[in-house]
Amino acid sequence: MATDLVRKSKDFAINFKGILVDMLRSVSNGWKILITDPISVKVISAAVKMYDITDENIMVVEDITKGRQPYPAYQAIYFLTPMAKSVDALLNDMKAKIYAGGHIFFTAALSDGLFKKIATSPYKGYIKNITELFVDFIAFESKVITFERPESFYHFYSPDSHEFQEEINFIAEKRLALTIQDKLDRYSRMANMEPLDRPRAVMFVIDRSFDVFSPILHEFTYQAMANDLLELVDGRKYSSSQGADEKETILDDTDNIWEGLRHTHIAETINNLLNNFNKFVSENKAAISTSQRSAATGANTLKEMRDTINALPQFQELKGKFSLHMTMAQECMAEFERKKLNKIASIEQDMATGLTADGSEVKNPVADLAPLLADRDVSIVDKIRLLILFIISREGVNDNDRKKLLDIAKIPFDDANAITNLALLGIKLSKSSGKKKVSKKEKKRKKRDDDVPYELSRYIPNIKYLIEDYIANQLTPSDYPYMRESDAAEDNPDNSGSKKITSLRNAKPTWQTKNKDSKDKTSSTGRIILFIAGGATYAELRTIYECASSLKREIYIVTTDVLTPKKFIGQLKELKKVE
The missing domain is CATH 1.25.40.60 (Serine Threonine Protein Phosphatase 5, Tetratricopeptide repeat)
Structure with missing residues (x-):
């Protein structure tokens, strides 16, 4: 019997994985089918692994845009992007009734037109419920969210774009901030969100012109270097040849070696890789044959490490990870030399x-x-x-x-x-007459950046200055105006102009000093969220983790895309073609 369809909105939770697992558990009748589209599958793949999915009695995951085998005895969970192509494919399923019923979850709000299209279908009885989850983003890392929309750079800056037209630099940035504030307010009212028992978060809305040096410079921390020189796919997929076969490895937080090394300078990466490996060998000597001399004595170079790894067949998984990062580090250094x-x-x-x-x-x-x-x-x-x-x-x-x-x-x-x-x-191409003026930010940079540990890593991304100045209550309202006047008085109650903060520019980099308890120790102050329109760099991603650890604050970065220098230059080329 057909019933009137009702849209429900689910409150956003910090535990993004929990939202998706709850979605899978919401249909409890035995084995189920999970249906995705090419965009929504990226959302769920970034948050949960296949074993998480199968643990929830999902027997198969299928693409709604492709032909599928009917399973009329099983319920289907549809996790879809609210776009016409996916909705049309859903309507075809409703008509064909290839499953026992459909539980529909959209990554974001349906337009009224698409909802009406579903609600007025003569086959709407096939649908058990429709829920909008508001999870139309990629949980790239624990502190990084991206919308994976590289085209936004063109829309934001190109004079030929019909999206923002001439809304660039401060005007577009201010309008974008107003739009975000309005959407947050509307969502809060719609979801009946109760005030949290903690200081409110602050979100800074900036765009790529805020720091043009960062997406151009060569960065020599492991993750940034691998993406720049080895060109990882989607920032996390590394392909290697094994004989005639091509193997693809996903680099994420399930790889403890990657998670521990990704923000270290490449010199530290190699040293830490060798030290961690030798520690592993030392702790497992009882399991290693004493006849294997290299295995028993550890390794001093990456070549010795490779020989030792090959002598440890009983540790296949760890062997694979050490081998992977040894190979990647070697390739990074080879490219470093080759490219001068x-x-x-x-x-x-x-x-x-x-x-x-x-x-x-x-x-x-x-x-x-x-x-x-x-x-x-x-x-x-x-x-x-x-x-x-x-x-x-x-x-x-x-x-x-x-x-x-x-x-x-x-x-x-x-x-x-x-x-x-x-x-x-907003970059000046032509030299104007007169002496170059040194801005306050440049003066601060020259004064404070002379104690960095590596000669080839002296530049500090501007977001580090922004975060430090915010915490020290040194931001000027003219440069960073609040979108609502009432927020200025309530924000960040621990701020004090005379407050002394820890310098983030010590001679020894903070990522070398590991505090075992640092992950659990954050201040009770409000979260800091940076939204960067036009893309964020891997140097900026590292900076967020560094600041969060050093300042004991919850700091997150949200961006339209994660940039590599090659991608950024390609996007610059496409903004406007000069004939």
Whole structure:
């Protein structure tokens, strides 16, 4: 018997995995079928593993856009994106009745038009319930959420886009912040959310122009380096050859080695990898044959580590993880040498910080820049990165000088669009007359960034300054206005202008000092959420974890996409084509 359909909205919980597991458990009648679409499957795959799904009596997971075998004796759970293609496929299932019934869960709110399409169907009796979960995002990491919408960069900055038109820089940023505040207020009212017994969170809404250095610079922490040089798929899939076969490995928090090493500098990564492996060998000597000398004595190099791993057949899973990261670290260092990144990164850091490694002011970067631009062994992408950094650091370059540099580098005309389109992010391309003015932020950077541990990692992402200044109550209302005046008085009650905070720029990097209890020790202050429109970098992701650990705060980053330098330059090229 057909009944009137009612939409329900489920409160968002911090435990994202719990929401999806609850969805699977909501249908308790024996074995079930899980139906997804190409977008929603990414959402659920990022939060739960296949064994989590099968544990909830899911006998098969299928794609709604493809042909499927009917299972008329089993209930189906539909986890779908609220888009026309998925709804149309759902209507076809309703008509064909290929399952005993459908329990429908949408990742976000259905439009009124799509809901009406379902509710007025003559086959609506097939549907047992419709629930909107508001989980249309990817839980990329424990502190990172992404919408995986790389196209948003184009919509936000391109003058040809009909999405934001001329809404760029501060105007678009302010409108975006207002929109987010309005949606949060509406959702809170709709879900009847009760105030939490804790200080309110604060969300900063910034865009990619907030820090253009970060997506261009070479970053030498393990995760960032692997994504830049090895080009991982979706930031977490590593492919390797095993004879004639290709093996794909997922890098996530189930891999303790990856989770422990991803934010360490590559030099520390290799050292920690060897130390962890030798510790493992030492703790398992009883299980290792004494005749295997290398296994019994540990390893001093990655090559010795490989030999030892091959002598430990009884530890297959751990052997595979150590072998994987040994191979990835070796590949990263091989690419570092092949691409001449020691020379390139040194100049990059000079231009980004305005200081040389010994603390002297950079006066004539062209002398070091020109030979690399003329070097045929330096890739076009790396040359573009150098030119972008040079232009930003000099606050524009004379048009003739810029053309000469492009000619020296032999940058193809189409690729040069990545440089020309910097103007769409508010970057000055042409040098204006007069002496260069040093901003307050640059002065602060020069004063505080002279004690970093690695010469090729001197640049500090701007979000670190933002977080520190917020906690120290040093942000100016004109730069970071509240979207509601009432929030200013209530926000962050522990702030004090005279409050002393821990420096995040100590000589020894904070990720080397591990406090066993740090994960459980966070302050009772409100959460800090950074929303970055236009994409966030792996350096910024690392910075969030570093700040959360050092400052004992709950800090999260939400972004439209996670960027690599290659992806960022490709997006810059597409903003506007110069014929």
